[in-house]
Amino acid sequence: MCEANAYLRRDGKEELFLEMVDKVLPHEEGLxxxxxxxxxxxxxxxxxELALVDHKIILEKE
Amino acid sequence: MCEANAYLRRDGKEELFLEMVDKVLPHEEGLxxxxxxxxxxxxxxxxxELALVDHKIILEKE
Structure with a gap:
């Protein structure tokens, strides 16, 4: 499987937000x-950012 | 490998932009x-959008 883990970057630190993410889609409140x-x-x-070989999606607050 | 293909969405159609993408990073001109x-x-x-199980990254012009 080629899913990735999504991390939320806050103050330069990355916190795990959701594991084994398949889809990311636009949403009225963000994503x-x-x-x-x-x-x-x-x-x-x-x-x-994306780093797919490392299975990482980096999110940042809007 | 868990790379994906990047497509550029234009007028509702998706054109292949780059295959076997590992990283996507911010750049002064976009990505x-x-x-x-x-x-x-x-x-x-x-x-x-992302659809990682389908190995797809969808880009849209800013």
């Missing part, structure tokens, strides 16, 4: 992340 | 995409 089991989590943030 | 071989391509766009 909706969906993991490989279909579980969804909304966050008021944007995608700052 | 810089780096593939698994270290080849880089800059684009004035933002990340609109």
């Amino acid at each position: 909706v992340l969906e993991d490989i089991f279909g579980r969804r989590k909304v966050v008021k943030a944007k995608i700052a | 810089v995409l780096e593939d698994i071989f270290g080849r880089r391509k800059v684009v004035k766009a933002k990340i609109a």
Whole structure:
């Protein structure tokens, strides 16, 4: 599987936000992340960086 | 490997922009995409969507 873990960057530190993310889609409140089991989590943030070989999505608050 | 292909969405259609993308990083002109071989391509766009199980990154012009 080629999912990634999403981290929220705050004050230069990265906190795990959601594991095994498949989809990231625009949402009226920011983004909706969906993991490989279909579980969804909304966050008021944007995608700052990707490092897919390291399975990382870095989000930053808007 | 867990790279993805990056597509640029234009007028509702998705055009392949770069294959086997590992990293996407902010760049003064938008984003810089780096593939698994270290080849880089800059684009004035933002990340609109991810579908990692389908190996897709969707970019949209800013």
